């Protein structure tokens with residue numbers, strides 16, 4: 601089935617219209633859950649909704665002929681230089697996940713946003729039960745090429761027919777690809793020591809936002825991207841939202857920020873002091889800074905997402 605040819609003719613409301621402050625405030629926040637604690641029907645509803653995104657036309661009004669599914673990768677890769685290795689990394693991705701969840705809802709998913717708690721799998725990540733639910737490693741017997749990039753195609757699970765449209769800024773339709781890798785010389789292993797419970801405890805013990813963000817982003821966050829993406833997978837390039845796993849991973853990252861904030865909510869729900877840019881130019885991020893979303897939704901301020909229990913977000917873990 602060629603999903604790209606199944607573009608729905610019905611127009612899709614933009615995400616901007618879907619994530620609106622709730623008139624009644626946030627009296628009953630949604631509780632986000634580990635993906636594996638959803639029941640089988642909810643897991644299927646989730647993965648069906650992901651596939652549904654790839655049947656809808658682009659919603660970001662940039663004249664793209666690609667799908668709503670690809671909008672997320674398109675926006676992420678075009679903003680890559682300003683949303684990583686600096687203060688806005690956590691708030692930007694917090695809202696990005698929220699926009700994605702809003703679109704899953706439009707595609708029939710009625711459950712809470714879910715995360716992948718990879719600490720549960722750190723002893724042997726390649727054997728995680730998550731792979732039986734979301735498809736596993738790429739298949740070395742099924743490799744595609746776009747330009748110089750090889751892709752090791754995922755040939756099992758609910759996403760085996762996905763055809764992401766981009767590789768970074770190029771239009772380069774290809775199979776969804778994974779390439780389990782430890783970052784060194786042992787393909788198929790996944791360096792679980794970078795994202796086990798002890799590592800998370802060390803990071804949670806950081807006192808400042810800048811230290812917390814730096815360790816979280818560079819150690820477990822980056823390690824999961826390279827462990828799943830390797831050389832021939834989607835999780836490695838800046839079009840990593842090509843892999844549905846991206847959003848379960850980033851919800852876990854958001855959860856760890858939330859838990860760290862809970863450790864001293866009064867101070868940490870305001871603390872965004874960090875480098876504003878990468879490479880560093882001496883300027884510091886502040887809650888008034890604007891987060892850009894290129895039409896995926898209206899731009900917001902960092903202040904709008906410093907707590908998850910407000911009118912705009914309204915969830916806990």
Ligand SMILES: [Cu+2]
Pocket residue numbers: 676683684693
């Ligand atoms: Cu990112």
